[in-house]
Amino acid sequence: MVSNAEVVVVGGGLEGLAIAWALADRGVRDVLVLEREGLCSGGTAKSSSIVRCHYGVASLAAMSQRGVELFADAEEILGSDVGYRRTGYAVGVGPENADALRANVALQQSVGVGVREMSAADMRELWQGMYVDDFATFAYEPDGGRGDAYLLGMAFGSRARELGVRVRQQTPVTRLLTGDDGRVSGVETAGGERISAGTVVLANGPWSVALAEPLGVDLPVWAQRAQIVMVDPGEPLGEVPVFSDLVSLQYVRTEPSGELLFGNSDHSTPEYADPDTYRNRADDSFVEMAGEKLAHRFPSWAEPRMITSYAGCYDVTPDYNPVIGPAEVPGLFLAVGFSGHGFKLAPAVGRLVTDLIVDGVSGDPAIPAEDFRLARFAEGAPLVSRNPYAGAGQMR
Incomplete structure (x- = not known):
């Protein structure tokens, strides 16, 4: 079989479907999305779906702000x-990071983020029973909160289909095809079908590496296992803010059910994994660590208990920031390595990829495309925070 499309998107997760929607919304509707399993069944289904703009990289803060704007109007757009709930988002730091937090707040405000510094007394009001004496200061985003990456991805997919995009599930791509001139000309599927394309977009996370490698494109993307514990706090918490604790290195957010999601923010000793075979529950040592961190931060909880646990994989790069842009091989486009940021960035990722494919440049001056170029690693110019938090690891 031989078929064709103007753009083939490899990967039917959140980023791939956001790209397909943005292309179709711009008028590029001869788009085919190929998903190896079911839509949003990979990393998207495991996302903590936190809405925040707290970054020390201006372009990332701006991209997250574009996400907030879409989430607020998702039903109309x-x-x-898409599960967006404006619970607020707060981040707390110790004395050694107070100046960095203030600098980051100013940076975020400069790109339109509604964020402000907040005192410990303010935090006590928002989170009753939280121990805050080891924090120096906090930042607070009223528009932050939580969403649902699966709902968002499926909404992008549904709208893209309405606009004419074709989506095929259970269709693994096994090879990128090239013409005599070396340009990527399409893909081959596991069923032996060859599909020609003007542009192929790899938006399939860690599975992109094996497809790019035969073409001489070395993608520094790895699957990093991330563990999550679900906790019953033993008392109703209400709609408290999502909280990022950069003293204990943890993050917590409530579920609609009232349960609490706990994640680890310490990435100093990453665990790399095979994205197809990793262990899908938290290790005993992780559960014990989670209990200790939660007991320190929330000493007033009388009878908290673990409900369940699971694990997922981030697709990480050396600087924990994504690669978005054309590869050195003509006809190949990259949108990989989202390193845990993908949910909140997805609306802006779709727009940026579309702008670069259609116009060759970013259409948003606050989001320069060169920030996300693959070549930055070979150049020794990683994309890192202007105001890093000491001891807080990556993902900022």
Whole structure:
């Protein structure tokens, strides 16, 4: 079989579907999305789906702000609720990071983020029973909160289909095809079908590496296992803010059910994994660590208990920031390595990829495309925070 499309998107997760929607919304509707399993069944289904703009990289803060803007109007834009709940987002730091937090707040405000510094007394009001004496200061985003990456991805997919995009599930791509001139000309699927394309976009996370390698494109992307514990706090918490604790290195957010999601923010000793075979529950040592961190931060909880646990994989790069842009091989486009940021960035990722494919430049001056170029690693110019937090690891 031989078929064709103007753009083939490899990967039917959140980023791939956001790209397909943005292309179709711009008028590029001869788009085919190929997903190896079911839509949003990979990393998207495991996302903690936190809405925040707290970054020390201006372009990332701006991209997250574009995400907040879409989440707020998702029913009008996408025709579907994407689970966005404006609970607020707070981040707390110790004395050694107070100046960095203030600098980051100023940076975020400069790109339109509604964020402000907040005192310990303010935090006590928002989170009753939280121990805050080891924090120096906090930043607070009223528009932050939580969403649902699966709902968002499926909403992008549904709207893209309405606009004419074709989506095929259970269709693994096994090889990128090239013409005599070396340009990527399409893909080959596991079923032996060859699909020609003007542009192929790799938006399939850690599975992109094996497809790019035969073409001489070395993608520094690895699957990093991330563990999550779900906790019953033993008392109703209400709609408290999502909280990023950069003293104990943890993050917590409530579920609609009232349970609490706990994640680790210490990435100093990453665990790399095979994205197809990793262990899908938290290790005993992780559960014990989670209990200790939660007991320190929330000493007033009388009878908290673990409900369940699971694990997922981030697709990480050396600087924990994504690669978005054309590869050195003509006809190949990259949108990989989202390193845990993908949910909040997805709306802006779709727009940026579309702008670069259609126009060759970013259409948003606050989001320069060169920030996300693959070549930055070979150049020794990683994309890192202007105001890093000492001891807080990556992902900022």
